[in-house]
Amino acid sequence: MGLINSSWFQPPTLLLTGIPGLEAVQEWISIPLGVMYLIALLGNCTILFVIRTTANLHEPQYIFLSMLAATDVGLSLSTLPTVLNVFLLNHREIEFHSCLTQMFFIHACSSVESAILLAMAFDRFVAIRDPLHYTVILTPARITVMGLVAVARGVALMVPLPILLKRLPFCKGVILSHCYCYHPDVMKLACGPVRINIIYGLCLVLCSFGVDSVFIIISYILILKTVLGIASKDGQVKALNTCVSHIFTVFIFYVPLIVLALIHRFGTFTSPLLHVTMANLFLFLTPVLNPLVYSLKTKQIRSSLQKVFKGTGNLLQ
Numbered sequence: 262m263g264l265i266n267s268s269w270f271q272p273p274t275l276l277l278t279g280i281p282g283l284e285a286v287q288e289w290i291s292i293p294l295g296v297m298y299l300i301a302l303l304g305n306c307t308i309l310f311v312i313r314t315t316a317n318l319h320e321p322q323y324i325f326l327s328m329l330a331a332t333d334v335g336l337s338l339s340t341l342p343t344v345l346n347v348f349l350l351n352h353r354e355i356e357f358h359s360c361l362t363q364m365f366f367i368h369a370c371s372s373v374e375s376a377i378l379l380a381m382a383f384d385r386f387v388a389i390r391d392p393l394h395y396t397v398i399l400t401p402a403r404i405t406v407m408g409l410v411a412v413a414r415g416v417a418l419m420v421p422l423p424i425l426l427k428r429l430p431f432c433k434g435v436i437l438s439h440c441y442c443y444h445p446d447v448m449k450l451a452c453g454p455v456r457i458n459i460i461y462g463l464c465l466v467l468c469s470f471g472v473d474s475v476f477i478i479i480s481y482i483l484i485l486k487t488v489l490g491i492a493s494k495d496g497q498v499k500a501l502n503t504c505v506s507h508i509f510t511v512f513i514f515y516v517p518l519i520v521l522a523l524i525h526r527f528g529t530f531t532s533p534l535l536h537v538t539m540a541n542l543f544l545f546l547t548p549v550l551n552p553l554v555y556s557l558k559t560k561q562i563r564s565s566l567q568k569v570f571k572g573t574g575n576l577l578q
Contacts, residue, residue: 271427274354275447276436279347280537291348297545298345301337304552305330307566315565321399322388323562325381326555328408329510332374333548339366340441340544347440355442361423364442369419371518372469374547376411378511379473382480385504390487418465425461429453439540445522466522474515481508506558510551517543 279287308330312318343363346352355363388395422444429451438446448458481504488500521539555562 272357272431272435274356274435275360275442275450276353277343277347277355277440277442278353278436278438278537279440287348287351291345294344294348294545297549298337298341300553301545301548302334304556305333305337305548308552308555308562309334311562311565315568318561318565321384321396321404322381324401324404325377325384326562328377328411329374329381329551332370332377333551336367336370336374336544337548339363339370343442344440344544360437360442360447361426364426364444364447365419365423367441368422368444368465369415372415372418372465373411374514375470375473376414377408378507378514379476379480380407380411381507382477382511385507386480386484386487388503389484389500414469418469421461422465425458426451429455429458439537441540441544443540470515470518477511506554509554510547513550514547517546 280290309327312323312327312330340363343355384399387398391398426444426447429448430453431450432452433450435450437443437450444458444462448455448462451458484500484504488497491497491500517539521543524535524539556566557563
């Protein structure tokens, strides 16, 4: 590219990275990645369709689930072009402004998903703590406001990220660590003062993911306290069983996110393969597993899916 290491510039393009040491088999790796994208997109779109077209699923729990599915679709679409370009076509270049745009959507969708997981924890708390007033507390208007607040917060918090990066000069090369644009990864290539970027990035983590995770933990402490107050063991098991899918979703979302954040902040000497593995787990795990988990664990979703597929089969005959 004719780049001079001593010069300060804003690069026209950046280079994405696949899996270190496996460049020769990247085309084969694109097959399972493509399958995972297909599962994520079809699975979440199916969840959206089933909830929208099934009257008895127009309840708070399932409306929040549809919000989660829509966010997972957005997250998958944000990364699909670059991931398949890198692994299938070995096309690693991404235009600088396109990179910033992708970075914004990835981080915004992640923030929205975190807020929706918090809303779903509140939903489970209300359903178990005060089931008689469940639909009175979680009215359609309040659910809509909660969804809009989640989106507005994600957009408002993430808009400064590309703006703060755009003001910086770059002189440490153009090679990123992942197959998509991630804020700490792009920031490390900058030569200018990044103190503001670091402070703002830390504030983002604390104000969105940090606050959300704390309130999710508090919600489940209160849920557990309520469940232990239920006299019958069957009642306790039934109450906790309604939370299993959400707990699993929270786990698969936050664990890779936390590990990835720690690697970027403190993992200077960790293996590049670990960087890529955790990045891809964060990228794929939640969108792929969420529709599968909720389809298998939620009886109403499962029965509605069976009706939809049965109806489709009858039409095709």
